[in-house]
Amino acid sequence: MNFIAYDPLLGAVKLTDVDAVGPGPLNLVAGTGAGRQSFSFETLRGYDPVLGGGEFVFAKASTAIAAGTVVQFNQSLSGGSIVNSAAAWAGTANTGEPLGVAVAQLALGQWGWFQVGGNAIATVSGAPVAGNPVYWQAAGVVSPAAVAGKQALGAKFATAPGVTLGTGSTAVTLSATQAVITLNRTTSQGAIT
Template identity: 65%
Template sequence: MGFTSYDPIIGTVKLTDIDTDGPGPLSPKSSRQSFSFEMMRGYDVNLGGGEFVYAQAGATLAAGAVVQFNQSQNASNQMVNSANPWAGTANSGDVLGVAVSAMSASQWGWFQVSGNAIVNVSGAPAVGNPAYWEAAGVVSPTAVAGKQMIGAKFATAAGATLGSGSSAITLSGTQAVMLIDRPNAQTQIT
């Protein structure tokens, strides 16, 4: 399994690739012309289509980690969007995504923001359950006040099998598929 890009401007990019140099053309070693938080479309034969953004890992991330994007400026005063495991601050309104690959701090990679995404879970989600923060980068169907993942719902139970034959993939007991649509953390309710 792995998402394949089909963006006519950036070209074909393996969305599981990790980039240690950062976005192009500002980094002389980078071979791609990607920029911080650039959007790309892609598809997976079992999961369907999705949208992805390019960002820098602000911490070590596991594949499937739910992340929050934190903004800062680098030494050249350019905006950088760093992905960190979702910390679960109540009513924060944080912009969220899902790590496509495992990454170390300061590496650059792609994060899913729409479509069917494989996420790290706790508990026993069922199809249609809403998602809530459980632990850093992990979501659960158990309600937690002020910590709901808005724009997301579970599409499978944990440990589901996707596809059939040689392309079939069985998720671990701590992974499930969620349908996400540019998710964010719950904001203040008045």
């Protein structure tokens, strides 16, 4: 699928674009900066004709990440600035990690957009059906099978794996390890007291 966003400062943004330089003020004269005015964890809204509207954040890949990987966002301090990095959801129980889904394949250190709201194509295992809750299964992979302390709160399965999205020549058939999950600023389950 092909989400496109529009922002008054950034213009039209193809959310599958990968940025090797990173965020910051535009500074093409000195040869630094990403060539656009974007910042760590900046939020954009986008639209796909089949999946509908979505919400996305800009973050750095702390490891290689495949499109569809469910990620957790970690924060670090670099040069006095907070940097939000994404890594495959590790599934540590009861941590309350903010979660998203990688929109594009990213190498270590590249910057890209991660979906945090709307319908997202995610890497799955098992046999989910629409309406199932979402749980961690393996690094970056989710499943409908309950795992104590590892539920993705604010997420549910919207489809089973392998469905066809769209019609005609633009139809896309998901693989047996891909399904659509609906996200609403999802977090991993926090501690139960």
